[in-house]
Amino acid sequence: MADYIVDETVDITDVVCPITFVKVKVALEELDVGQILRIRMNDGEPVQNVPRSCKEEGQQVLKLLCNGDGTYDLIVKKLED
Amino acid sequence: MAVDYAALKKGGFMRQKQKNCFSLRLRVVGGNVTAKQLSTVAEVAEKYGDGHVHLTSRQSIEIPFVKLDDIDAVKAALAEGNVEPGVCGPRVRTVTACQGAAICPSGCIDTYALAKKLDDHYFARELPHKFKFGITGCQNNCLKAEENDAGIKGGMEVTWNKDACILCGVCEKTCRQNAITIADGDITVDRSKCNYCGRCVKACPPDAWIGEPGYIVSFGGLFGNAISKGESFLPLIKDEDTLFRVLDAAVEFFNQNANSGERFKFTIDRYGWDKFREEMLEAMHG
Numbered sequence: 338m339a340d341y342i343v344d345e346t347v348d349i350t351d352v353v354c355p356i357t358f359v360k361v362k363v364a365l366e367e368l369d370v371g372q373i374l375r376i377r378m379n380d381g382e383p384v385q386n387v388p389r390s391c392k393e394e395g396q397q398v399l400k401l402l403c404n405g406d407g408t409y410d411l412i413v414k415k416l417e418d
Numbered sequence: 419m420a421v422d423y424a425a426l427k428k429g430g431f432m433r434q435k436q437k438n439c440f441s442l443r444l445r446v447v448g449g450n451v452t453a454k455q456l457s458t459v460a461e462v463a464e465k466y467g468d469g470h471v472h473l474t475s476r477q478s479i480e481i482p483f484v485k486l487d488d489i490d491a492v493k494a495a496l497a498e499g500n501v502e503p504g505v506c507g508p509r510v511r512t513v514t515a516c517q518g519a520a521i522c523p524s525g526c527i528d529t530y531a532l533a534k535k536l537d538d539h540y541f542a543r544e545l546p547h548k549f550k551f552g553i554t555g556c557q558n559n560c561l562k563a564e565e566n567d568a569g570i571k572g573g574m575e576v577t578w579n580k581d582a583c584i585l586c587g588v589c590e591k592t593c594r595q596n597a598i599t600i601a602d603g604d605i606t607v608d609r610s611k612c613n614y615c616g617r618c619v620k621a622c623p624p625d626a627w628i629g630e631p632g633y634i635v636s637f638g639g640l641f642g643n644a645i646s647k648g649e650s651f652l653p654l655i656k657d658e659d660t661l662f663r664v665l666d667a668a669v670e671f672f673n674q675n676a677n678s679g680e681r682f683k684f685t686i687d688r689y690g691w692d693k694f695r696e697e698m699l700e701a702m703h704g
Contacts, residue, residue, distance in 0.1 A: 380591075384591045384592075385591060385592050385594065385617075386592075388588040388591075388592065388621050388623070389588075389592060389617070389620055389621035392620075392621060392622075392623055393523055397623060398586060398588060398623035399584070399586060399623070400584075400586045400587065401586055401587035401588045401591060402587070403587070409591065411588075
């Protein structure tokens with residue numbers, strides 16, 4: 338049913354701001370343009386801020402999924418190097 | 419000849435405990451100083467002060483240890499580098515601002531542009547007591563708007579554009595007020611919870627949230643001998659003309675009603691907040 342295929346996954350539930358986004362940036366760097374990253378993050382600050390940071394970096398946020406266990410999956414397509 | 423301390427204070431010269439020494443306050447707008455101005459300040463501090471400057475709590479610069487006899491030479495040296503003395507005493511003080519929308523990703527309004535306009539319009543205006551303006555770009559409130567007699571905070575009235583929305587779910591979680599609910603392919607906003615922070619606009623991946631910038635004005639803040647948070651009771655003000663109409667009315671109210679040496683908050687307390695609120699609402703609606 339999903340209209341995207343996840344190429345890589347990064348888990349940032351084990352770190353706090355600002356390392357959350359550092360980890361995301363490193364994961365994005367390793368992808369090719371057009372590939373899709375799934376970012377598993379905690380509720381609270383990460384889910385409030387990481388989607389916006391991805392947008393500000395010029396990447397395309399496709400979906401935020403609630404996992405029902407206090408974590409969320411953000412699906413991001415890499416648009417820029 | 420007797421020294422006219424009040425006149426010196428008006429011109430930004432603050433008497434020090436050291437005899438014949440003054441700490442010269444400079445005119446700074448919105449916390450921005452050019453590199454050229456800074457180098458002029460440095461030269462003057464070296465030549466006429468004791469080689470250091472003080473950064474004030476409200477974004478100004480003071481050059482301490484300026485001698486009474488050097489005041490005219492100091493003013494001339496500063497003028498060459500486009501630096502002016504500031505003010506102290508019962509008048510409109512330094513207009514402070516955060517970096518705002520021109521620099522900061524969180525900013526909802528151009529705080530520096532507004533600070534310059536406020537400075538042009540009000541700076542040094544004589545009033546019954548000091549009067550402070552502070553401008554902050556968003557709800558993060560880095561500039562602490564409500565500490566000021568008149569505080570201005572940037573906000574955004576938000577509208578959802580359903581056609582552009584991909585229902586990704588980001589806005590619902592980004593909103594710190596829990597004002598946004600996504601259900602059955604539709605999004606609703608609880609307007610009673612929305613605080614105009616604009617975070618949904620900033621975070622929305624396909625820009626399906628449209629933000630119309632505006633000003634949240636607070637009145638009667640002070641943070642000195644007495645401490646009180648400025649009150650915001652007007653709806654979001656969406657244009658500069660209306661903003662200036664409200665601020666003009668507030669300053670004129672203070673000028674007309676304040677006792678000498680009475681801060682804005684205490685004038686409003688004495689006069690009655692209900693009546694004051696009505697007057698500001700009238701000014702807002704023109």
